[in-house]
Amino acid sequence: xxxxxxxxxxxxxxxxxxxxxxxxxxxxxxxxxxxxxxxxxxxxxxxxxxxxxxxxxxxxxxxxxxxxxxxxxxxxxxxxxxxxxxxxxxxxxxxxxxxxxxxxxxxxxxxxxxxxxxxxxxxxxxxxxxxxxxxxxxxxxxxxxxxxxxxxxxxxxxxxxxxxxxxxxxxxxxxxxxxxxxxxxxxxxxxxxxxxxxxxxxxxxxxxxxxxxxxxxxxxxxxxxxxxxxxxxxxxxxxxxxxxxxxxxxxxxxxxxxxxxxxxxxxxxxxxxxxxxxxxxxxxxxxxxxxxxxxxxxxxxxxxxxxxxxxxxxxxxxxxxxxxxxxxxxxxxxxxxxxxxxxxxxxxxxxxxxxxxxxxxxxxxxxxxxxxxxxxxxxxxxxxxxxxxxxxxxxxxxxxxxxxxxxxxxxxxxxxxxxxxxxxxxxxxxxxxxxxxxxxxxxxxxxxxxxxxxxxxxxxxxxxxxxx
Amino acid sequence: xxxxxxxxxxxxxxxxxxxxxxxxxxxxxxxxxxxxxxxxxxxxxxxxxxxxxxxxxxxxxxxxxxxxxxxxxxxxxxxxxxxxxxxxxxxxxxxxxxxxxxxxxxxxxxxxxxxxxxxxxxxxxxxxxxxxxxxxxxxxxxxxxxxxxxxxxxxxxxxxxxxxxxxxxxxxxxxxxxxxxxxxxxxxxxxxxxxxxxxxxxxxxxxxxxxxxxxxxxxxxxxxxxxxxxxxxxxxxxxxxxxxxxxxxxxxxxxxxxxxxxxxxxxxxxxxxxxxxxxxxxxxxxxxxxxxxxxxxxxxxxxxxxxxxxxxxxxxxxxxxxxxxxxxxxxxxxxxxxxxxxxxxxxxxxxxxxxxxxxxxxxxxxxxxxxxxxxxxxxxxxxxxxxxxxxxxxxxxxxxxxxxxxxxxxxxxxxxxxxxxxxxxxxxxxxxxxxxxxxxxxxxxxxxxxxx
Numbered sequence: 001x002x003x004x005x006x007x008x009x010x011x012x013x014x015x016x017x018x019x020x021x022x023x024x025x026x027x028x029x030x031x032x033x034x035x036x037x038x039x040x041x042x043x044x045x046x047x048x049x050x051x052x053x054x055x056x057x058x059x060x061x062x063x064x065x066x067x068x069x070x071x072x073x074x075x076x077x078x079x080x081x082x083x084x085x086x087x088x089x090x091x092x093x094x095x096x097x098x099x100x101x102x103x104x105x106x107x108x109x110x111x112x113x114x115x116x117x118x119x120x121x122x123x124x125x126x127x128x129x130x131x132x133x134x135x136x137x138x139x140x141x142x143x144x145x146x147x148x149x150x151x152x153x154x155x156x157x158x159x160x161x162x163x164x165x166x167x168x169x170x171x172x173x174x175x176x177x178x179x180x181x182x183x184x185x186x187x188x189x190x191x192x193x194x195x196x197x198x199x200x201x202x203x204x205x206x207x208x209x210x211x212x213x214x215x216x217x218x219x220x221x222x223x224x225x226x227x228x229x230x231x232x233x234x235x236x237x238x239x240x241x242x243x244x245x246x247x248x249x250x251x252x253x254x255x256x257x258x259x260x261x262x263x264x265x266x267x268x269x270x271x272x273x274x275x276x277x278x279x280x281x282x283x284x285x286x287x288x289x290x291x292x293x294x295x296x297x298x299x300x301x302x303x304x305x306x307x308x309x310x311x312x313x314x315x316x317x318x319x320x321x322x323x324x325x326x327x328x329x330x331x332x333x334x335x336x337x338x339x340x341x342x343x344x345x346x347x348x349x350x351x352x353x354x355x356x357x358x359x360x361x362x363x364x365x366x367x368x369x370x371x372x373x374x375x376x377x378x379x380x381x382x383x384x385x386x387x388x389x390x391x392x393x394x395x396x397x398x399x400x401x402x403x404x405x406x407x408x409x410x411x412x413x414x415x416x417x418x419x420x421x422x423x424x425x426x427x428x429x430x431x432x433x434x435x436x437x438x439x440x441x442x443x444x445x446x447x448x449x450x451x452x453x454x455x456x457x458x459x460x461x462x463x464x465x466x467x468x
Numbered sequence: 469x470x471x472x473x474x475x476x477x478x479x480x481x482x483x484x485x486x487x488x489x490x491x492x493x494x495x496x497x498x499x500x501x502x503x504x505x506x507x508x509x510x511x512x513x514x515x516x517x518x519x520x521x522x523x524x525x526x527x528x529x530x531x532x533x534x535x536x537x538x539x540x541x542x543x544x545x546x547x548x549x550x551x552x553x554x555x556x557x558x559x560x561x562x563x564x565x566x567x568x569x570x571x572x573x574x575x576x577x578x579x580x581x582x583x584x585x586x587x588x589x590x591x592x593x594x595x596x597x598x599x600x601x602x603x604x605x606x607x608x609x610x611x612x613x614x615x616x617x618x619x620x621x622x623x624x625x626x627x628x629x630x631x632x633x634x635x636x637x638x639x640x641x642x643x644x645x646x647x648x649x650x651x652x653x654x655x656x657x658x659x660x661x662x663x664x665x666x667x668x669x670x671x672x673x674x675x676x677x678x679x680x681x682x683x684x685x686x687x688x689x690x691x692x693x694x695x696x697x698x699x700x701x702x703x704x705x706x707x708x709x710x711x712x713x714x715x716x717x718x719x720x721x722x723x724x725x726x727x728x729x730x731x732x733x734x735x736x737x738x739x740x741x742x743x744x745x746x747x748x749x750x751x752x753x754x755x756x757x758x759x760x761x762x763x764x765x766x767x768x769x770x771x772x773x774x775x776x777x778x779x780x781x782x783x784x785x786x787x788x789x790x791x792x793x794x795x796x797x798x799x800x801x802x803x804x805x806x807x808x809x810x811x812x813x814x815x816x817x818x819x820x821x822x823x824x825x826x827x828x829x830x831x832x833x834x835x836x837x838x839x840x841x842x843x844x845x846x847x848x849x850x851x852x853x854x855x856x857x858x859x860x861x862x863x864x865x866x867x868x869x870x871x872x873x874x875x876x877x878x879x880x881x882x883x884x885x886x887x888x889x890x891x892x893x894x895x896x897x898x899x900x901x902x903x904x905x906x907x908x909x910x911x912x913x914x915x916x917x918x919x920x
Contacts, residue, residue, distance in 0.1 A: 020718055031730060038737045045744065053749035060757045075759065078752060096571070096596035100752060102589075112589045113748035116571050116599075118810055127600065128733040140725060144718065239628075239714040240485060243620045246721055247489060250616055255496060258608070261601040262503040265594075272510065273591050274517035274575060345595045352597070365601070376597040 003167045004175040011149065011179035021145055025187055028141050032133045032191040036198045039088045039129055043202050050080045054424055062420050066413040069397035069405075070323055073105035077393060079386035079425035081111070084373040085203035089195045089213060090131035092374025095119060101383065103390035103425070105397075106326065108334040111383055130195050131368050134217050135361060138188060139224045139253050143245035146180045146228030148238035150464075155237055159464070169464035173233065177457055180225045188221045189214075208432060213371040219446050220364045226453035233460040252359035260355030260362055268347035276341065283333040290325040298325055312407070319409030320402035327394055334387070342380055349376065353441065360449035363442040370435050377438055381430050389425045396422060472651035480621065480655055489620040490659060496613050497667040500604045504563030507603070508675055511562050511569060515555050518575040522553035533874045541778040546872040547862035548785060552578045554854060554883045556847045559838035560684045563671050565607030565830075567839025570594060576851055578883075580789070580862045583796060584803055584852050585755060606667055607833040610692040611826050612728055614660055615699040619720040621656040622703040624713035625649055626914070631712045644915045649704055657700045661693055680889075687891055688836040694899040695829040699724075701906035708913035731824040738820060743813035746806045758798035759791075782869050789866045792859070814841065825902060832892035832899075843887045850885035857881040 015021050061077060079101040087094060098111025150172075153159040162172060192214045199205045228245055235241035271279075288294025299311055302321055311318050355362045369375035397418075405412030480486045529550060532538065556574040559567075573591035576582075602608075626649055629635035638645050668689055672682065706719050821827035834840040858881050865872055 020715075020722070024722065027730065031733060034734065034737050038740050042740065042744075049747045049749050053747075053753045056753045057756060060753070060760055064760050075756070078756075080749060093596035093600045096599040100749065110590060110593070113752070114571075114592075115745070118745040118748070118813075128736045132733070137725070137729065140721075144721070148714070237714070239624065239712075239717045242714065242717050242721065243485060243489075243623065246616060247492060247620065250613065251492060254612060255492075255499075255604065257601040258604045259499050259503075261598040262499065262506070262603050265598055265603075266502075266506055269510075270594050272514040272517050273573075273593050274514055274521060276593055277590055278517065278521055341593065345597070348595050348598060352601075362601075376595065379596065 003162075003165075004171050004178070007162070007167070007172065007175035008179045008182070011176070012182065015145060015179075015183055024141050024144060025183075028133060028137050028187065029190065031137065032130055033194065035128055035130045035133055036088060036195055039091065040198050040202055043083050043085075043087055046083055047203065050082060053080060058424065061422070062416065064419060065416055068410055068412055069401040069414045069418065070105065070319075070410065072414070072419065073323075073394050073397045076102065076104045076390070077422070077425065078102055079382075079389060079427075081379075081382045082427055084429065085199045085205035086209060086213070086372040087374050088130070088199045088202045089210075090368045090372035090374055091127065091129050092131075092369035092372055093376060093379060094374050095127055097376075097379045101386040101390075103386060103393055105323070105394045106330060108331075108338065108387055108390065111379070111386075130191065131365075131372070134188060134191060134221075135364065135368070136253055138184070138191075138221060140246075140249050141187070142180065142184050142221065142224045143228050143249050144242065145183055146176075146225060146232055147235075147242040147245050148232065149176045149180055149229055150232040151235045151238040151241040163464065169461040170458065172464065173229065173457060173461040176229050176232075177226060180229055181222065184221050184225045185218065188217060192217060206432065209371045209435075212436075213368060216364055216367045216371070216443075216446065219450050220360055223360050223446075223449045223453040226450075226457040230453070230457040230460040233457070234463060253361055256355050256359035257362055257365065260352050263355070264348040264351035267351040268344050270344055270348075271341070276337065280333060280337050283337065284330055287329045287333070289329075290322040295322070298322065315406055316402045317405030317407075317409050317412065320398050320400075320405055324395065324398040324402065327391070327398065331391060338383075338387075345376060345380070353445070356442075356445045356449075360446055363445040363449075366442040367439055367446065370439055373429050377435075378429060382427055385427055386425060393422055469647065469651060472648065473654050476652050477655035477659075480659060486621055486659075489617045490663075493609070493613065493617045493660065494663055496604060496609050497606070497663055500606045500609050501563075501667050501670055503603050504566070504605050504671060505674065507566055507569065507605070508558075508563035511558060511574065512676060514575065515558060518553045518555045521577070522555070525551045525553065530874070530877060533872060533877055540871060541781050543871045544778060544782050544869070545785065547865045548580050548788075550579065550862060550872075550880070552854075552858060552880070552883065554578060554851050554885075557886060558676065558678055559843070559887075560678050560681045561688055561837035562839055563675055564605065564668070564685070564688055565833040565837035565839055566603055566605045567607070567834035567837060568841055568844045569839040570599060570603065572844035572847070574847065578851070578855050578858050580792070580859055582855055583792070583799075584855065585751070585799070587851055587855060588848065606664065606671070606692075607830065607837070609667075610664060610695060610833065611830050614664065614692075614696055615724055615728070615826075616721075618656065618660050618696060618699050619703065619717070619724060621659065622653060622700065622707075623717040623720050625652055625703055625707040625716075627707050627711055627716040628713040630710070646911050646914050649707070649910075649914060653700050653704060657696060661696055664692055664696075665689060684836050684838070687896075688833055691829060691832040691836060691892065691896060691899065694896060694903060695825065698825060698899055698903040698906065701903045701910060704910035704914070705906045708910045727824055728826045732821075732827055735817070735820045735824065735827070739813060739817045743809070743816050745813060746809040751802055751806055754802045755795070755799045758802075759795045761798075782866075785866050786869075789863050793863070814845075822898070825899065828895050828898055832895035835890065835892040835895070838887055846887060847885065850883075854881065854883045854885075 057078065064072065064075070081099040083094065095115045098114050100113045101111050102109045150159065153162065163169065196210055196214075199210065227248065231244050231248070232238070232241045235244060288297065290298040298321075299318070302314065302318065303309065303311065306314055306316070308314055349366075352362055352366075366375065370377065397414075400414055400418055401409075401412060404414070532546065532549065554576050559569055562569045571592065571594075573588045576587050576591065578587070624631075626635060626645055629638060629645075635645070638648060668685055672685055675681070702723065703720060706716050706723075709716075711719070818831075821831060831840065835842075861879070861881055864870075865876075
């Protein structure tokens with residue numbers, strides 16, 4: 001047996017005998033399981049609820065009887081956001097993002113029904129999920145395991161003994177990295193495999209996404225293990241190593257993402273809801289409405305288009321045309337205002353990335369949420385698709401009014417068959433390619449951290465000969 | 469004793485690891501102050517915007533009422549042109565403990581067309597990606613960071629002396645180490661607490677001048693001090709066992725993780741499983757089904773284009789008002805069931821949270837700050853009650869077919885909600901009892917000479 005293998009075997013035996021580590025590991029596993037079970041139950045209930053609501057609302061929609069299409073456009077339909085099976089692994093922004101959009105005529109409504117509005121417990125350190133266990137608790141457990149990996153050998157005097165017996169410092173460090181890495185990856189792997197099983201049970205999932213998700217966590221936990229071993233190599237005692245690692249954990253895992261969020265908000269402030277909607281209302285009021293100050297010009301244009309001299313002679317519903325023109329002008333306002341808002345979100349994300357100089361966690365969080373389909377780009381895709389569907393539904397209803405409501409306008413009643421022709425909203429999540437294209441910067445950052453942490457651990461080996 | 473405390477203070481200030489921890493604490497406090505001030509500024513600006521919108525609405529409204537030339541077919545629509553912007557009072561210490569301030573609505577616009585379910589649908593544009601990561605405020609520093617810094621400073625309170633063999637010497641020369649440990653705790657606790665107190669003073673000096681702010685800050689600081697004292701007592705208690713510094717550090721970090729991370733997470737899971745939140749989707753679908761069933765001729769939302777005549781428009785808004793009342797009455801049981809379910813969840817979560825001192829302290833700090841869930845919930849309920857009064861007022865004109873006159877302006881219901889004043893005395897008492905109990909246990913154990 002090589003000396004490296006012997007050290008690994010000894011370390012693993014010691015860790016297995018350390019009841020504190022075993023208890024902590026079991027606790028982490030139990031929490032991971034609890035997180036998975038609750039997430040699985042939540043997502044299953046959510047999806048069942050969503051499916052039942054769509055069916056019930058379809059019955060309501062189709063059963064509304066004869067009605068003016070514009071009345072139906074005000075009643076309109078709702079878009080409900082689905083949750084993917086991968087959301088079992090990382091709920092991401094789900095708690096803070098609206099999951100339903102009212103696709104009403106004239107108005108681009110925001111996504112509502114945020115779970116946070118109905119959540120009574122806001123945890124002091126992030127939302128409880130499998131990702132939280134892997135991002136917050138696992139690094140702490142790794143710190144506890146690794147803190148004493150070299151420092152305790154030094155305290156006991158066995159470090160000198162090992163070096164004196166011919167073990168090279170580099171081999172020793174590699175052995176320590178391997179033993180901490182084996183435990184870390186075994187625990188992280190067990191948690192991830194259970195997560196994969198839960199995700200498979202929650203619905204159809206993409207194995208490539210899951211594989212990449214696990215790879216990202218493997219990389220992150222390897223960074224943590226390497227840094228922890230480096231600290232243990234440099235610390236005077238295992239107690240000191242533990243305190244330094246607890247401090248680093250606090251800084252990198254707890255403080256940095258929060259500080260980054262505050263800095264990102266300061267760098268690109270989100271407008272207040274009051275200002276945003278007041279601006280929308282002002283912009284809508286500023287265009288010449290085909291129902292008010294723009295009516296004359298619009299009427300003239302329509303009459304010219306149809307070759308008639310009086311509105312009463314139009315072969316189509318002038319009211320319907322007014323509504324469609326009003327939608328067109330309103331949509332320009334919404335496009336401008338929401339593009340500006342989404343640009344602010346993008347600037348905030350760019351500002352958040354600077355936090356990766358202090359911690360690899362923000363990059364991992366971006367990757368984890370994106371691969372789980374629970375990040376901001378997925379949410380924006382949902383809102384944009386709901387908006388496209390809203391416009392399609394309203395145009396479909398306006399078109400019926402235009403074609404069939406000549407002379408009757410708002411007194412025209414469409415037949416119930418029209419409602420059956422209006423399709424439900426179906427969300428198309430961004431493809432894996434699109435998701436990965438938005439993640440390359442985060443993946444590079446994580447790789448850079450991994451390389452840096454390995455170099456740090458191996459360079460720390462040089463100190464062994466002096467301090468050993 | 470004072471000389472001993474001064475000596476211990478010098479020792480701590482010479483320790484580079486302790487200074488690093490204190491530097492992290494001071495850095496976090498600086499960030500918390502900046503972040504808190506920014507949140508407070510956003511809250512003030514949002515309210516200022518709302519006030520501006522309200523004063524614009526009032527001006528337009530008065531101009532409309534005073535317009536003697538307004539044709540009756542337009543004047544009859546006045547109830548549907550009236551809008552009131554409701555604004556919750558600024559939380560006294562939102563910059564100390566953000567609590568639910570970043571996610572709860574604090575303004576809303578009430579019109580005749582608003583309903584209970586749509587009242588708050590246009591609030592909150594904040595980026596969920598930032599919200600999910602949370603922010604740093606003084607409350608976070610006290611509940612999460614402060615205890616860990618304190619653990620870093622006092623994990624080896626007496627256990628380190630055991631490791632080095634000095635503990636026996638101390639016991640042999642001085643008998644009980646209780647005074648020594650007391651002298652060690654005081655400067656360490658002060659080094660954590662004083663920067664927090666300084667940050668409180670900075671925020672008080674630079675923040676807005678709100679009635680009751682200083683008093684609330686006093687209560688907030690008392691909770692913070694008691695919670696940190698509890699951790700100091702915990703440190704003394706762990707050190708009273710015959711263990712080394714490494715085991716003491718491990719035990720304290722594990723206790724911290726249990727109380728701050730694990731128990732709250734477990735409670736959250738239990739609350740979710742025991743009292744799952746009611747379905748918003750089901751509520752939406754039920755309201756829509758009711759809406760369609762409430763009227764056979766669903767009125768469109770444009771009375772001004774439905775008819776150009778006075779009688780036609782009056783008939784149109786009467787139908788709209790009638791429909792709104794029917795929908796409101798039909799959805800009331802659904803909404804009530806929803807609210808009851810949420811209230812049950814809230815009670816259950818609150819009862820569970822007593823088992824984690826971190827959650828007790830967090831709740832007490834947020835209660836003192838006016839950013840707790842109850843305050844947000846009360847604002848929503850008060851807004852809904854105001855909406856009912858407002859619609860009854862406007863609906864009266866619609867039912868009577870009366871045109872609003874300038875004199876009616878003074879009769880519009882006013883929104884004058886103030887959050888209930890409640891101080892977290894039960895939480896403060898719980899923290900005192902827990903800290904005192906741990907301290908007594910520690911003193912009794914340390915007084916035994918065999919523990920050295």
